[in-house]
Amino acid sequence: MKKLLILTLLLLETGVAFSQIKTENYLKKLSEQHQFVKMDSLNNKIRTKDYYFYKALFANVCNKPDLSNLYLDSLNKSQITKEFRYYKLKNDNYIKLFDYANAFKTSGILTSTFSEKFTKEERDDELNTRRIWEVLKLQKPQIIDSFSNLSVATKKDKAGLITTNVLANTIDTDFVFDTGAGISCITESLAKKLGFIILPDNNIEVMSFTGVKNKVLMGIAPVLNIGDIKIHNAVFLVYPDSAFTFANGKYVINGIIGFPIIKELGTVTIEENSLTFSKNKTIQSNDKNLFIDELRAIVMLNFKGKTLPFNFDSGAKTSSFNKSFYELFKTYLDKNSTLISAKTASAGGQEITSELLELKDQQILLGKNQINVPKLQVDKSDYGVYGKVNYGNIGQDIIGQFKKVTISFDHNYLKLEN
Numbered sequence: 001m002k003k004l005l006i007l008t009l010l011l012l013e014t015g016v017a018f019s020q021i022k023t024e025n026y027l028k029k030l031s032e033q034h035q036f037v038k039m040d041s042l043n044n045k046i047r048t049k050d051y052y053f054y055k056a057l058f059a060n061v062c063n064k065p066d067l068s069n070l071y072l073d074s075l076n077k078s079q080i081t082k083e084f085r086y087y088k089l090k091n092d093n094y095i096k097l098f099d100y101a102n103a104f105k106t107s108g109i110l111t112s113t114f115s116e117k118f119t120k121e122e123r124d125d126e127l128n129t130r131r132i133w134e135v136l137k138l139q140k141p142q143i144i145d146s147f148s149n150l151s152v153a154t155k156k157d158k159a160g161l162i163t164t165n166v167l168a169n170t171i172d173t174d175f176v177f178d179t180g181a182g183i184s185c186i187t188e189s190l191a192k193k194l195g196f197i198i199l200p201d202n203n204i205e206v207m208s209f210t211g212v213k214n215k216v217l218m219g220i221a222p223v224l225n226i227g228d229i230k231i232h233n234a235v236f237l238v239y240p241d242s243a244f245t246f247a248n249g250k251y252v253i254n255g256i257i258g259f260p261i262i263k264e265l266g267t268v269t270i271e272e273n274s275l276t277f278s279k280n281k282t283i284q285s286n287d288k289n290l291f292i293d294e295l296r297a298i299v300m301l302n303f304k305g306k307t308l309p310f311n312f313d314s315g316a317k318t319s320s321f322n323k324s325f326y327e328l329f330k331t332y333l334d335k336n337s338t339l340i341s342a343k344t345a346s347a348g349g350q351e352i353t354s355e356l357l358e359l360k361d362q363q364i365l366l367g368k369n370q371i372n373v374p375k376l377q378v379d380k381s382d383y384g385v386y387g388k389v390n391y392g393n394i395g396q397d398i399i400g401q402f403k404k405v406t407i408s409f410d411h412n413y414l415k416l417e418n
Helices: 002-032 036-045 051-061 065-073 084-096 100-112 120-136 188-193 323-328 330-336
Strands: 149-156 162-168 171-177 184-187 204-207 213-226 229-239 255-257 267-271 274-278 290-293 296-303 306-312 338-344 352-366 369-378 392-394 404-408 413-417
Touching: 002 036, 002 051, 036 051, 051 065, 051 084, 051 290, 065 084, 084 100, 100 120, 120 204, 120 213, 162 255, 184 188, 188 229, 290 306, 306 323, 323 330, 330 352
Parallel strands: 171 255, 184 229, 306 392
Antiparallel strands: 149 162, 149 274, 162 171, 162 213, 184 255, 204 213, 213 229, 267 274, 267 404, 290 296, 296 306, 296 352, 338 352, 352 369, 404 413
């Protein structure tokens, strides 16, 4: 009888252990697929040994890097603190906190202690990014003076992109407002006029959306104003003037307000001729559908019954769908699409012609809201610069259909209204 009881207990313990391992594997899979809501729900329901790590991960993608670090610190000296994913998350929190010295330090750990976790291309990219943090490591963090609710005027440039006025060194000019820019950008000549501090060359290369590499410098804007919002120590990629000149000089971009600034502006409302920024705004309950993966916004959209992550890029004129999208919906796309040639270009990149699949008059869902996509274009040969896990890039052709677009980095939602 005693032996039977022991055997029963052993079987129960084995079953519990197996269930824990299965749950941990599923949590890891959900995190890798950017299914963050499902991940957090399961993590709260079944508290595995990695519970606080996944709480830290969810806080990170919800734009709460301070809270994420508190969860990571609570792990103390557990096994997970010796793992790649721990340092990867720590590194990303430091980047989001503008703690460049610790971003540089943790990037060094990733590329040395965990070098086997990277492909050669990924390691080269991480080493290149580390050179950014190296040149910034003695710089002060970005700070935005406190505000509650402010609006600024906007207009569309020749490419149909949203621009707004910025002021620095008593000079004002128009910059593109671009959620898809991982770091703000400026031309070298304008950076000097605006009194930016140009840091020493550290052999940094930046990949444009079209896949073209450009060598850049790093610049610091001591004080930059967007309307009445005052930003201190904003970091900019400083490009050669030629990189921001298109169509033989017919279209020129002066600079770009990028994601590290935008994510600190709380709830951003885009209307026809204005941008409104609100901090600590009390809101009605909205489902979380907007997250921050490293330095880019991810929006969850539904196509043909599948809820998937897409890069959210207000600086892209047209939306695009990639090889991951094609692989998932191959049968439908092969049957209903036509082959076209299309040209793409981005800041810092030359124009490139691609062969794309095109579908007319498609619908995608944001929650329960239907969005019409008159021309859905898919590149079936390229995952794009954002990798396999994202399914495409959402731009102005979709965003611009709506009179009011609300992007909340405080409360993690995108809302589209007419």
